[in-house]
Amino acid sequence: MIGIMILFTFISITIVALASILAKDVTTSVIFFMGVGLGSVVLFTLFQAPDVALTEAVIGTGISTVVFLLGIRHTTKEEIKS
Amino acid sequence: MNLKKDLRIKHIFLSLLSSILMISIVSILFNIKTDLHQSVGELFLAINMETASANAVTTVVTFFRGLDTLGEVTVLFLATTGISLMLSSAKRVHDKVIEQESFILNIGSKLLLSVIVLFGVYIIVHGHLSPGGGFQGGVVIASAFLLLFLANPNMNLNHSILTFGESISGVSYVLVGLIGLFKLNILFGNFLPHSISQIGDLISGGIIPIIYIIVGIKVGSEITVIIEYFIKREAQNA
Numbered sequence: 001m002i003g004i005m006i007l008f009t010f011i012s013i014t015i016v017a018l019a020s021i022l023a024k025d026v027t028t029s030v031i032f033f034m035g036v037g038l039g040s041v042v043l044f045t046l047f048q049a050p051d052v053a054l055t056e057a058v059i060g061t062g063i064s065t066v067v068f069l070l071g072i073r074h075t076t077k078e079e080i081k082s
Numbered sequence: 083m084n085l086k087k088d089l090r091i092k093h094i095f096l097s098l099l100s101s102i103l104m105i106s107i108v109s110i111l112f113n114i115k116t117d118l119h120q121s122v123g124e125l126f127l128a129i130n131m132e133t134a135s136a137n138a139v140t141t142v143v144t145f146f147r148g149l150d151t152l153g154e155v156t157v158l159f160l161a162t163t164g165i166s167l168m169l170s171s172a173k174r175v176h177d178k179v180i181e182q183e184s185f186i187l188n189i190g191s192k193l194l195l196s197v198i199v200l201f202g203v204y205i206i207v208h209g210h211l212s213p214g215g216g217f218q219g220g221v222v223i224a225s226a227f228l229l230l231f232l233a234n235p236n237m238n239l240n241h242s243i244l245t246f247g248e249s250i251s252g253v254s255y256v257l258v259g260l261i262g263l264f265k266l267n268i269l270f271g272n273f274l275p276h277s278i279s280q281i282g283d284l285i286s287g288g289i290i291p292i293i294y295i296i297v298g299i300k301v302g303s304e305i306t307v308i309i310e311y312f313i314k315r316e317a318q319n320a
Contacts, residue, residue, distance in 0.1 A: 003112050010111070050213035051139045054205075058221045063305065066228060070312040 006046050013039035030068045037061040134276040135210040135287040143215065144293045148259065148270030151293075155300060159252065162304040169311040183234045191233035198226035206298035210287045216294040220301030227306045231313050239310055244303045251300040258289055258296070 013036055020032035037060035044053035126142055135141045143151055202222035209215030230237060262271030276288035285291075 006111055007108065010108075051215070051218075054214050054218045058218055058225065062225050063221055063228075063309075066309070067312060074312075
């Protein structure tokens with residue numbers, strides 16, 4: 001049962017990662033990348049590593065997405081002015 | 083024509099290679115043996131009882147691998163220093179551009195702030211009993227301040243308190259390690275009383291909860307400073 005759940009999570013992470021690579025907009029790509037983090041949280045929980053899952057949930061899904069989006073905001077402003 | 087043929091062969095080869103890798107990964111996943119005998123993990127779990135910490139991961143992070151955690155904290159400190167150095171010379175985002183903040187957002191974020199900070203403090207203080215610890219709890223506290231910044235962009239943080247908390251926690255982290263070195267000849271030695279009968283209590287495990295509280299204060303203030311700089315400052319050449 002757990003093997004099937006791990007396989008399902010694995011395949012969905014791969015699909016979301018592909019969508020993140022193939023996305024045409026940078027913001028969409030960042031949001032899909034957050035989905036990769038979400039999938040790995042489930043994967044870490046299934047592998048009985050709750051400490052790593054908590055770290056990934058807070059840092060990989062929360063803070064890194066915000067930092068990426070703020071970076072996009074900074075760089076696009078620059079492009080419009082020049 | 084030749085080039086096209088090469089490309090097609092390359093594509094077939096690459097897809098074959100990736101499918102073989104996928105099959106091997108899946109077969110490894112289904113054949114995991116939980117055989118921990120004669121491994122480092124087995125040894126750690128055997129010694130873990132002596133330190134009277136219920137969470138074995140916390141013991142590994144703060145006690146067996148204490149020097150590595152000091153290195154991690156140093157890396158985070160260097161990253162924060164670099165970001166502050168890069169962005170402190172940039173001009174602030176003009177306040178007049180930002181519109182008047184919404185009343186509901188303002189009150190709601192202040193209500194949520196206390197709950198999120200309480201949850202972060204819980205994760206830090208219970209690091210030696212349940213999953214979590216200084217790094218995770220510190221980042222949870224920083225995300226509470228991120229919510230406050232998003233709801234109310236005109237807010238200003240008192241930087242002297244953040245700098246004081248960050249530096250005092252860094253100094254005391256090294257001091258705790260050095261006291262262990264002088265008293266027990268082990269860096270980050272557990273010099274406080276830690277009896278096995280207290281395992282599972284809030285105050286147990288000697289210096290392990292103290293180290294995690296110090297790491298929590300340090301990580302929380304550093305991530306808050308990074309987010310504050312990213313939100314408040316413009317890019318340098320804009």
